[in-house]
Amino acid sequence: MARSWLDIDPSSDFSLANIPFGIISTPDDSSPHVGIAIGTYVLDLKVLALQIGPENLLPSGGASSLAVFAQPTLNAFAQLGRSVHRHVRERIQDLLSEDTTRPDLLKNNAELRERALVPQQSVQMHLPMVIGDYTDFYAGYHHAYAVGVMFRGPENALQPNYTHFPVGYHGRASSIVVSGTPVRRPVGQILQDPKADPKRPTVAPTQRLDIELELGCFISKSNPLGQPVGIDEAEEHVFGYVLLNDWSARDIQAWEYVPLGPFNGKNFATTISPWVVLADALEPFRTKGIENPTPVQEYLKEKREATVYDIHLEVDLTTPEGNTSTVAKTSGKNLMWSFPQMIAHHTLGGCPLRPGDLLGSGTISGPVPEQSGSLLELSEGGKREFQLNGGNETRMFLKDGDTVTLRGFCVGKAGGRVGFGECTGRVQG
Amino acid sequence: MARSWLDIDPSSDFSLANIPFGIISTPDDSSPHVGIAIGTYVLDLKVLALQIGPENLLPSGGASSLAVFAQPTLNAFAQLGRSVHRHVRERIQDLLSEDTTRPDLLKNNAELRERALVPQQSVQMHLPMVIGDYTDFYAGYHHAYAVGVMFRGPENALQPNYTHFPVGYHGRASSIVVSGTPVRRPVGQILQDPKADPKRPTVAPTQRLDIELELGCFISKSNPLGQPVGIDEAEEHVFGYVLLNDWSARDIQAWEYVPLGPFNGKNFATTISPWVVLADALEPFRTKGIENPTPVQEYLKEKREATVYDIHLEVDLTTPEGNTSTVAKTSGKNLMWSFPQMIAHHTLGGCPLRPGDLLGSGTISGPVPEQSGSLLELSEGGKREFQLNGGNETRMFLKDGDTVTLRGFCVGKAGGRVGFGECTGRVQG
Numbered sequence: 001m002a003r004s005w006l007d008i009d010p011s012s013d014f015s016l017a018n019i020p021f022g023i024i025s026t027p028d029d030s031s032p033h034v035g036i037a038i039g040t041y042v043l044d045l046k047v048l049a050l051q052i053g054p055e056n057l058l059p060s061g062g063a064s065s066l067a068v069f070a071q072p073t074l075n076a077f078a079q080l081g082r083s084v085h086r087h088v089r090e091r092i093q094d095l096l097s098e099d100t101t102r103p104d105l106l107k108n109n110a111e112l113r114e115r116a117l118v119p120q121q122s123v124q125m126h127l128p129m130v131i132g133d134y135t136d137f138y139a140g141y142h143h144a145y146a147v148g149v150m151f152r153g154p155e156n157a158l159q160p161n162y163t164h165f166p167v168g169y170h171g172r173a174s175s176i177v178v179s180g181t182p183v184r185r186p187v188g189q190i191l192q193d194p195k196a197d198p199k200r201p202t203v204a205p206t207q208r209l210d211i212e213l214e215l216g217c218f219i220s221k222s223n224p225l226g227q228p229v230g231i232d233e234a235e236e237h238v239f240g241y242v243l244l245n246d247w248s249a250r251d252i253q254a255w256e257y258v259p260l261g262p263f264n265g266k267n268f269a270t271t272i273s274p275w276v277v278l279a280d281a282l283e284p285f286r287t288k289g290i291e292n293p294t295p296v297q298e299y300l301k302e303k304r305e306a307t308v309y310d311i312h313l314e315v316d317l318t319t320p321e322g323n324t325s326t327v328a329k330t331s332g333k334n335l336m337w338s339f340p341q342m343i344a345h346h347t348l349g350g351c352p353l354r355p356g357d358l359l360g361s362g363t364i365s366g367p368v369p370e371q372s373g374s375l376l377e378l379s380e381g382g383k384r385e386f387q388l389n390g391g392n393e394t395r396m397f398l399k400d401g402d403t404v405t406l407r408g409f410c411v412g413k414a415g416g417r418v419g420f421g422e423c424t425g426r427v428q429g
Numbered sequence: 430m431a432r433s434w435l436d437i438d439p440s441s442d443f444s445l446a447n448i449p450f451g452i453i454s455t456p457d458d459s460s461p462h463v464g465i466a467i468g469t470y471v472l473d474l475k476v477l478a479l480q481i482g483p484e485n486l487l488p489s490g491g492a493s494s495l496a497v498f499a500q501p502t503l504n505a506f507a508q509l510g511r512s513v514h515r516h517v518r519e520r521i522q523d524l525l526s527e528d529t530t531r532p533d534l535l536k537n538n539a540e541l542r543e544r545a546l547v548p549q550q551s552v553q554m555h556l557p558m559v560i561g562d563y564t565d566f567y568a569g570y571h572h573a574y575a576v577g578v579m580f581r582g583p584e585n586a587l588q589p590n591y592t593h594f595p596v597g598y599h600g601r602a603s604s605i606v607v608s609g610t611p612v613r614r615p616v617g618q619i620l621q622d623p624k625a626d627p628k629r630p631t632v633a634p635t636q637r638l639d640i641e642l643e644l645g646c647f648i649s650k651s652n653p654l655g656q657p658v659g660i661d662e663a664e665e666h667v668f669g670y671v672l673l674n675d676w677s678a679r680d681i682q683a684w685e686y687v688p689l690g691p692f693n694g695k696n697f698a699t700t701i702s703p704w705v706v707l708a709d710a711l712e713p714f715r716t717k718g719i720e721n722p723t724p725v726q727e728y729l730k731e732k733r734e735a736t737v738y739d740i741h742l743e744v745d746l747t748t749p750e751g752n753t754s755t756v757a758k759t760s761g762k763n764l765m766w767s768f769p770q771m772i773a774h775h776t777l778g779g780c781p782l783r784p785g786d787l788l789g790s791g792t793i794s795g796p797v798p799e800q801s802g803s804l805l806e807l808s809e810g811g812k813r814e815f816q817l818n819g820g821n822e823t824r825m826f827l828k829d830g831d832t833v834t835l836r837g838f839c840v841g842k843a844g845g846r847v848g849f850g851e852c853t854g855r856v857q858g
Binding site: 164169170173174181186226257260262263268357 | 562594596599601606627632635657685691692694778782786
């Protein structure tokens with residue numbers, strides 16, 4: 001990867017190899033609009049585009065217009081399609097490169113640099129997309145297995161359908177919030193004594209507030225009602241990826257979820273990271289996922305073997321006193337189903353996906369407890385406190401004032417880290 | 430109820446007592462905009478509003494503007510709140526009354542009548558709202574019980590949580606279509622032999638295509654993230670009601686729904702009737718629902734006893750040859766949970782509802798088979814063919830070319846029928 005004329009720390013998630021897109025507002029422009037993250041800066045694309053003109057940013061001859069960068073969401077940009085995303089990303093990479101082909105445009109244009117490059121700490125991030133529908137899958141094999149063992153024992157841990165298709169459910173779009181938004185501990189119906197007869201639920205704040213470490217995938221290209229997306233075309237429908245924390249109230253969920261699935265145990269908040277990492281930026285980090293012991297149906301068969309991404313994933317928990325522990329480390333390769341498989345399955349019966357729709361991977365855990373993407377696994381089903389760093393404090397589930405921060409990044413062989421930044425939220429009582 | 434100067438047949442769903450709102454395009458104006466149904470006509474509110482001015486349609490001094498009637502959806506009008514809906518409906522009722530206070534505006538204005546009153550048959554109807562999130566409940570007690578008996582026997586027909594809160598799940602908003610849209614028979618994974626070990630699903634068009642007769646409730650007023658809607662305030666968050674057909678592929682659903690709920694068995698299409706009957710129009714038809722044997726939690730306790738509506742509901746099935754049978758008749762009173770209870774429960778943990786969000790009641794069936802809101806019940810779980818009119822033809826589930834039409838209406842003591850019109854869809858192979 002080329003070097004940038006900007007000073008970018010090698011530990012930055014936002015190297016020249018990344019160029020993730022987000023919705024920003026800045027000290028100079030409080031209307032949300034489009035920017036990209038680079039090192040410790042945001043490059044304001046609304047400012048840049050107006051200055052350098054469409055010919056230096058967008059493919060020529062297309063229907064695309066610079067107005068997409070002034071929009072308050074990325075939906076319009078996403079709809080332009082993957083070849084446009086690729087073109088724009090490559091143009092920005094060139095403009096920011098030490099050996100840019102057009103030093104006149106930005107590198108040597110002090111006035112524009114001053115206006116278009118804004119320190120990240122002074123920028124407010126917004127939800128990147130208007131999310132029409134949100135679907136949450138369950139493709140993290142180790143999580144599905146571990147939770148299944150807790151509820152049904154090792155013999156019946158996975159339902160018979162698990163290896164036949166990517167199991168998922170419709171989630172709630174209205175409560176998806178951008179990283180940094182406080183998360184209020186939800187009140188709900190809880191069965192304190194599951195063995196009592198008759199059942200006597202109470203209404204109380206959840207006592208088992210949990211997280212779920214997931215990857216989120218934003219859709220760029222729609223399919224019409226009634227027309228499935230073939231597995232080989234599914235990649236063309238992907239805009240990019242974010243980290244996703246599917247906050248979960250385990251006690252509310254346990255009482256409500258039979259027979260129609262999770263509801264109030266999930267719909268109080270889902271946090272996503274603000275920067276959408278384009279599918280192209282993750283291409284170099286493809287890897288094989290968890291092997292599926294079952295031969296899959298034709299509509300789920302992918303041509304390539306490396307269908308998921310080797311993304312390092314971490315969960316940090318910060319106590320109200322400010323002590324931070326990394327409580328889990330796992331990888332994006334712990335998925336048994338890929339996003340193209342999820343898209344092919346989701347649309348098999350003709351369900352339309354629309355630009356801005358969000359797919360969650362399901363909780364990503366490794367095979368051992370310290371690789372757990374949920375506290376449910378770390379606490380062995382809420383039976384055992386786990387240690388935070390230093391050893392004085394423990395947790396089973398989240399306390400008021402706790403902050404959970406998800407991180408995710410890939411490191412290329414020649415450097416050039418591609419990361420997501422933070423996906424964080426603080427629990428309010 | 431006053432009489433109209435328009436000739437309205439007593440059997441019309443769209444009496445002066447109704448005034449339902451919808452999104453229309455007309456021979457003169459192909460841009461979708463707002464109209465109301467009256468008799469066999471549509472009253473074009475975009476045309477009317479421009480002509481008679483805001484003072485004759487909207488409350489004075491408010492922030493509301495006539496521009497809401499030129500919008501391609503009812504979301505902006507819905508957001509104005511129930512007092513504005515009431516005012517506008519009452520103004521329109523007055524304008525259309527035999528003894529209107531302002532005969533000059535419409536009754537005696539032949540030129541405006543000609544332009545603003547459009548025969549319904551020449552009007553195209555569109556989806557009335559942009560639907561952010563769709564939630565489907567399961568409040569039809571007799572349906573839940575009958576289906577529970579089929580799957581788990583009479584002892585365990587209802588899950589223990591059923592009488593404690595309105596069970597529901599997040600549905601798919603992107604595949605909600607307006608009445609008249611063809612419904613394509615979905616392909617999906619189906620387990621032909623559920624007892625085989627190992628399980629061997631196939632991929633095929635559903636062989637068990639079903640309907641679900643439901644009421645839909647549109648939300649007008651949002652609640653912020655983290656702030657529940659109290660049961661006594663819930664009515665103020667309701668815009669109005671539609672008929673809803675939750676098309677279901679029973680074989681796909683049976684294989685996929687454990688443990689996370691229905692997915693591809695439902696998300697291929699949901700049809701709604703085009704006219705939103707305002708909450709006020711249904712007020713005279715309040716009645717008690719199914720008695721709940723369990724004392725409910727405080728947050729679900731309503732002050733009044735009559736919490737649901739006595740709406741006559743019918744399911745018509747028209748064969749490809751054009752023979753129509755009414756296969757079921759039931760009533761809106763067969764609900765154990767009311768929409769205000771659904772709203773209070775949905776928001777208990779802080780989930781935001783937004784204007785245009787849609788809640789489905791769940792299938793509404795009576796206690797006997799001919800009152801079934803689904804073919805699953807009519808066919809006793811797909812075990813017995815049921816007769817269509819005339820007796821020559823039978824069905825278990827839907828065939829290609831079948832058309833299903835839901836109807837719903839209330840009849841006031843002094844006449845003045847309040848109905849929904851048709852909610853119809855034809856099955857395509």
